[in-house]
Structure formats: structure tokens, C-alpha cells
Amino acid sequence: MAVNREQVLRSAAALLTRQPTATMDEVAKAAGIGRATLHRHFAGREVLIEALEELGIQELEAAIDGARLDEGAADEALRRLVERIEPAAGLIAFLVTENQLFEGDVHEGWARTDARFAALFRRGQEQGEFRIDLSPAWLTEALYGLIGAAAWSVQDGRVAAKDFSYMVVELLLGGARRSVRS
Template sequence: MHPPTAARPLRADAERTVRTILDAAERVLGRNPNATLEQIAEAAGVARTTVHRRFASRDDLIRTMAIEAWRRMDAAVDAARPHTAPPLVALHQATANVIAIKHGAAYALDRVGPADGEVADIRAAVFGKCDTALRRAQAEGIVPADADLDWVRRVYLALITETVHGDSEPDTPADPDTLARRVIDTLLHGVAGTPRDR
């Protein structure tokens, strides 16, 4: 008797198809929240049956979009080396990476929250890495020693969210590095002297 095996990973071409559908869904639903799976399939350049074969329902598609976005954010924060890079470098790079991802995934991220167990787990991992960078920044005197780091993180995340949602030109967002610099400057110094991003 053979031991049970995990589900086989998708072939490369199937992965590309799923990625194409997810990208098209974010674009289409971002412009028209009532768009159908058929409209998403058309935008992705695939047959409607292909979308239905990959996703059981519209809700399943949106949930997959959100989980994929959180996985990408988790990897993007890892890439900023929150445990080893100088704290300000790590915070800046993580912020720029997350802003870039959230600009392209805002629709799904707004609709699938931490009540979803898988989203909650990935989100907690991302927040934990953020806390690591903030603790290191506090240890180096970049963040005041008496600052409540839970509050600092909440303000930091709110600034990122407002940066993404408050963009008046979402189809042509400002450079993520410029936006990240504004977020970090505002977090550490308040609005006085915060540079304009445009």
C-alpha cells in the first residue's frame, strides 16, 4: 500500500494560466466589482470553462487572489531582510515591496480579511516580521525607546493602506520607493517636512 501523497503541483503552463486569470481578475474587478467570471475569462484570454475548472466560484477566485497577494507580501518582506538588514533599510524596502504588491491586489485584499484562517496565518507572519524590524529600529534609537510598538505598527500599516487607497491615479501609481520614503518619513517624523511624492 502506498502512502498518501500531497496534491501534485500545477505544471508550469497551468501555473501561468492561473496567474493570468488572477491578474486579469484584479484588473477587471478593480474597475467593475460586479464583473462576471465570463468577463474575467475574456480579459485573461482564456475560455470560460478554464476559469470554472480552476475556481469553483467567484468567491473562490477572490479568496485565491487574496491568499496569493498575502503570500507575495510575505516573500517581499522576507526579501527586505527584516532580521539582518539595517532597520531603516529593511523598513524602506519592505514598505516599497508591499506598496507595489498592494497596488496590484487591492480589490481582493479589501474583500478577504483575517476571518479567513489561511489569510490570518500569512498576515500574522508578515506582521511578525514587521514587528522584528520595528524592534530593531527601537533598539538603535530610530524609534523612541518609550514608543508602544503595537501602536507604531498599526500607524505604519495604516499609512501604507492610505498610500495605496488614497492614490488619485491608481492606474499610474507613483514610484514605490518614493511612496515608501514618504511613509517612513511620516511614521518617524510626522507630517512636518514630509516630502511630496509628485
């Protein structure tokens, strides 16, 4: 009887990832509930987006935790990270774009994840694994960008879904990893 909040959020995330401009009515339909019920659980579109942001950050932080970024080689840690991010890539891409669109204050959680990403890149630089001429801040932004590009490409069928993790990690690592150069 009682609506499963988690389930509603999941279906909303899935829909909005594909169709960011979807109506509250469409979100409700996608969740298999009425628009009124949707409003009873999420007072408005803004609240719904905030809840999705909460969910996305939660999953992102879970991925970071699970990847144990401070253990082992930095490139291996990055590999573990992207693999764990993949399931939430679509949602992350949606939220990043959403944050780009509206100038309202950003959720504090993003600062936390940004810092943890940057810390990984900094560690890699200090240990001599990553090149130092690309700042951790840029590498962090680039990671978000590549995740979004890959998520959209897979969604539109331009590239195979199974290659997601490989493509992102290999492209980013190749650029971030210090290599023999002339």
C-alpha cells in the same frame, strides 16, 4: 491550449484591484477566457479570492524576504521593504479591504506577515531608532493603511505613481523615527 493559471490570477488581481465588485463573467472576460473555463479552474468566487489571497501573501512574503528586514538600520530595512511591496500594493490593498469586509476566518498568512512587520518596528525601537510611544501593532496597521491609501491615490491619479515609495516611507518613517523634539 491549457489555461495559464498564473496569468489568469494576475489579470483577476489587476481587475479586482480597480473594481472590487467585478463579476465572475467580467473576471473571465478580462482574462480572455470563457466563464465556464474560469469555473473549471476556480470552483467559485470564494476559491478565486482564496487563490488571490495566496498569491498576495506569497508576494508579500517574497518582498519581506528580499528586504532582509533584520539587516542594517531599521529605517533602511523599511525603505527596502516598501520598495519591494510597491508592485503588489494594489493587490494587497484589495485583500486587506476584502478581509475587512467579510468576517470569515482570516488566512493564517496575514498573521505571519503582521508578525514580521511588527518585529521590524520592535527592533527599531529597541535599537533606539524608532520612538517607543507608538506600538509596533499600530505601526503595522498604519503601514497597511498608508500602502492602501497610496495605491488608491495612484490608481485614481491623485498623486504620481513614481512617488509611491517615497511618500509612504517618508511619512511613516518621519512618524516612527525618533527625532529631536521640544
